[in-house]
Amino acid sequence: MHSSEVRDYMQGIGRAAQAAARILARASSAQRNTALLAVAEQLQSERQRLKEANECDQEVGRAGGLEPALLDRLGLSDARIDDMAEGLRQIAALPDPIGAVRDLHSRPSGIQVGRMRVPLGVVGIIYEARPNVTADAAGLCLKSANAVILRGGSEAIHSNQAIADCIRRGLAVSELPREAVQVVEITDRAAVGELITMDEYLDVLVPRGGKGLVERLLREATVPMIKHLDGVCHVYVDDQADPEKAARIAYNAKTQRYGTCNTMESLLIAEAIAPQLLPRLIDLYQQAGVELRGCERTRALAPAIPAATEADWRAEYLAPILAIRIVADLDEAIEHIERYGSHHTDSIVTENYTRAWRFLREVDSSSVMVNASTRFADGFEYGLGAEIGISTAKLHARGPVGLEGLTTEKYVVLGDGHIRE
Amino acid sequence: MHSSEVRDYMQGIGRAAQAAARILARASSAQRNTALLAVAEQLQSERQRLKEANECDQEVGRAGGLEPALLDRLGLSDARIDDMAEGLRQIAALPDPIGAVRDLHSRPSGIQVGRMRVPLGVVGIIYEARPNVTADAAGLCLKSANAVILRGGSEAIHSNQAIADCIRRGLAVSELPREAVQVVEITDRAAVGELITMDEYLDVLVPRGGKGLVERLLREATVPMIKHLDGVCHVYVDDQADPEKAARIAYNAKTQRYGTCNTMESLLIAEAIAPQLLPRLIDLYQQAGVELRGCERTRALAPAIPAATEADWRAEYLAPILAIRIVADLDEAIEHIERYGSHHTDSIVTENYTRAWRFLREVDSSSVMVNASTRFADGFEYGLGAEIGISTAKLHARGPVGLEGLTTEKYVVLGDGHIRE
Numbered sequence: 029m030h031s032s033e034v035r036d037y038m039q040g041i042g043r044a045a046q047a048a049a050r051i052l053a054r055a056s057s058a059q060r061n062t063a064l065l066a067v068a069e070q071l072q073s074e075r076q077r078l079k080e081a082n083e084c085d086q087e088v089g090r091a092g093g094l095e096p097a098l099l100d101r102l103g104l105s106d107a108r109i110d111d112m113a114e115g116l117r118q119i120a121a122l123p124d125p126i127g128a129v130r131d132l133h134s135r136p137s138g139i140q141v142g143r144m145r146v147p148l149g150v151v152g153i154i155y156e157a158r159p160n161v162t163a164d165a166a167g168l169c170l171k172s173a174n175a176v177i178l179r180g181g182s183e184a185i186h187s188n189q190a191i192a193d194c195i196r197r198g199l200a201v202s203e204l205p206r207e208a209v210q211v212v213e214i215t216d217r218a219a220v221g222e223l224i225t226m227d228e229y230l231d232v233l234v235p236r237g238g239k240g241l242v243e244r245l246l247r248e249a250t251v252p253m254i255k256h257l258d259g260v261c262h263v264y265v266d267d268q269a270d271p272e273k274a275a276r277i278a279y280n281a282k283t284q285r286y287g288t289c290n291t292m293e294s295l296l297i298a299e300a301i302a303p304q305l306l307p308r309l310i311d312l313y314q315q316a317g318v319e320l321r322g323c324e325r326t327r328a329l330a331p332a333i334p335a336a337t338e339a340d341w342r343a344e345y346l347a348p349i350l351a352i353r354i355v356a357d358l359d360e361a362i363e364h365i366e367r368y369g370s371h372h373t374d375s376i377v378t379e380n381y382t383r384a385w386r387f388l389r390e391v392d393s394s395s396v397m398v399n400a401s402t403r404f405a406d407g408f409e410y411g412l413g414a415e416i417g418i419s420t421a422k423l424h425a426r427g428p429v430g431l432e433g434l435t436t437e438k439y440v441v442l443g444d445g446h447i448r449e
Numbered sequence: 450m451h452s453s454e455v456r457d458y459m460q461g462i463g464r465a466a467q468a469a470a471r472i473l474a475r476a477s478s479a480q481r482n483t484a485l486l487a488v489a490e491q492l493q494s495e496r497q498r499l500k501e502a503n504e505c506d507q508e509v510g511r512a513g514g515l516e517p518a519l520l521d522r523l524g525l526s527d528a529r530i531d532d533m534a535e536g537l538r539q540i541a542a543l544p545d546p547i548g549a550v551r552d553l554h555s556r557p558s559g560i561q562v563g564r565m566r567v568p569l570g571v572v573g574i575i576y577e578a579r580p581n582v583t584a585d586a587a588g589l590c591l592k593s594a595n596a597v598i599l600r601g602g603s604e605a606i607h608s609n610q611a612i613a614d615c616i617r618r619g620l621a622v623s624e625l626p627r628e629a630v631q632v633v634e635i636t637d638r639a640a641v642g643e644l645i646t647m648d649e650y651l652d653v654l655v656p657r658g659g660k661g662l663v664e665r666l667l668r669e670a671t672v673p674m675i676k677h678l679d680g681v682c683h684v685y686v687d688d689q690a691d692p693e694k695a696a697r698i699a700y701n702a703k704t705q706r707y708g709t710c711n712t713m714e715s716l717l718i719a720e721a722i723a724p725q726l727l728p729r730l731i732d733l734y735q736q737a738g739v740e741l742r743g744c745e746r747t748r749a750l751a752p753a754i755p756a757a758t759e760a761d762w763r764a765e766y767l768a769p770i771l772a773i774r775i776v777a778d779l780d781e782a783i784e785h786i787e788r789y790g791s792h793h794t795d796s797i798v799t800e801n802y803t804r805a806w807r808f809l810r811e812v813d814s815s816s817v818m819v820n821a822s823t824r825f826a827d828g829f830e831y832g833l834g835a836e837i838g839i840s841t842a843k844l845h846a847r848g849p850v851g852l853e854g855l856t857t858e859k860y861v862v863l864g865d866g867h868i869r870e
Contacts, residue, residue, distance in 0.1 A: 054811055139821050141831045148843055231843055252844050273866030280868035388861050400560050400864025410562045422569055422652055422857045423673050423845040436843045440809050443821025445694030447701035
């Protein structure tokens, strides 16, 4: 496809999304929820077509030598189709974020001022193999009254188109415009380049993919982005920690799942408690098959552990590997987190009130915790009802992002003929 | 100055600001307020030095042919010095935005989750002639526990340095780092280029200047920005408006001040009420010396008014000029605002409940009003206590931006040994 054709195609999608966004912003809660439920029903009643389309993607993938892990993520089984439908029903059941007015209060001038929650407008989502993201992301945007442009990976194009068909039929049931959810149907890489620079049409981008994608967007995108970079998360075990809680949390934060961004990657432990606690922790980790790397002081206690390098303190392993450092005290722990962490999620284990509060206040991360596993940093665990991603940026949305992150607030002013004197 | 020297200088400022930001984030409310009051006192006790430095800027300005309006804005009289000091005392008296925890609630897992308000970190402010912005912006950043880098116009460099001296002495009184507030002391234009791309040190940019500055930043900045573009504000007078309120609001919104971004630039009026109301309004505007431009239907009522062109509907006059359009109804008014407006501030005058609510919900602007003058769109009028700017963006801060716009929230999680199952 010629680059000007890609451009025209994407611009057309952008314009249509913007027009649909205006209609969506006026649609009632009931209308949006009806559409969500209708899409869920379509997905289940059209499961045969979905599986056929998916089989087509899988064949192409196998022929093209797609890795087994990616092939697995690409798959649409009956169970996954039911999960998608169930996810949409759950989104429909959430409270409507749109239209809420807060803090309406009277001013000395006589006007009343408040803030109303409204959709952002048009959301662009860029993602990779999993076709279930198509339904999930469309559902979150529809619930929050945003139009959405979905750009999935080319390896899932047939599955995504089949899901998009179901979405369109669901929108029609509720008399919402079909352009409320659009799937980019060209796999040309230039389409992404267009999408991320269409700031006249798009209000926000949500990349749901690897670090490479986010880094490309950081360089090239002109549309603002809900971005997620590294999750280099820490647990600091204070010398006034309860050893049982410390062991439980430090073990869970590393081993409950290895590939998630809220998994602990470095363990910091106060030197006064290390001789008592660390040998036991090392034992637990080794039984779980976790490869350990330690600072000099750690290796003094456990000489078999290889030395951690500077790169280890910055590593997001996403694997059964853990770096361990013995620190003098809370100050040194905070200093380490500030220097090497990624401002994602960090936790202290302590019974000391003042240190707990200092950690909460002073550690500059999107989630800070006391006596809890970093694995809790998640939209569902926080009660957001849904998660569109986790933001490591400070502006707009920080930490797990739910429906609220897809909205903004405007000021409303109620007067009765008031003028400014 | 060589470009690598500019770079080194700015990088040094950035590093120092980041280090200061960490100390500020830990400083108590009392410590920050003490500094604010000490700076206010310094400004007043050093007024002679401030006026001498300012006289120096004024001489350079006069010699260089600076416009009289700019020379006036540059001036530091006793009254303006007292205003700066008073402004800082008012900021000190505001509630501390930092450290507040909201919505702390228990989750089924047993953890408690809430959100804590924290500083952004390092704020960069770029502004033009008015030296009082130096004290004002430094005060807002100090109150919100952010370090700030101030880059004022070269025409005010001596005044800004003298104010910066007062700020540094105030910081010292409260034992806060002097790098909490830094004024860029080189006037090289390349310094701005460095500042706006130092995303490793800066968390947000606040441009306080004309459209040219914001447009440059939109093109070149990699640091996120609280941006303000045009204020093309509308009043729509519905056919169910109270004519007295309509006349009062439409007159005030245009004539109370001409040069502000919340001044009405286009008046929309329903055709059913226009014959009754418009001649009276035209009369009022003409008495006030406002130049009018009208649509065809307006000119049918008042043939002496010249025709408005397409450019008039998009114009931010910032002057005693007004475009007037007669529209069929609310739908046409909303359509006009959507097409030509700048999403800043728009107001409807009506006694009709349903139309008032439709306008509030459907107009996608940072402030939407019923029966009130657009001139109320202002941080002080909204009760924010202070204003760092008005944002026309949708993400992070929208509309008048007070201290809250200089902060963010992080999640806090309180557990008691909780792990994820």
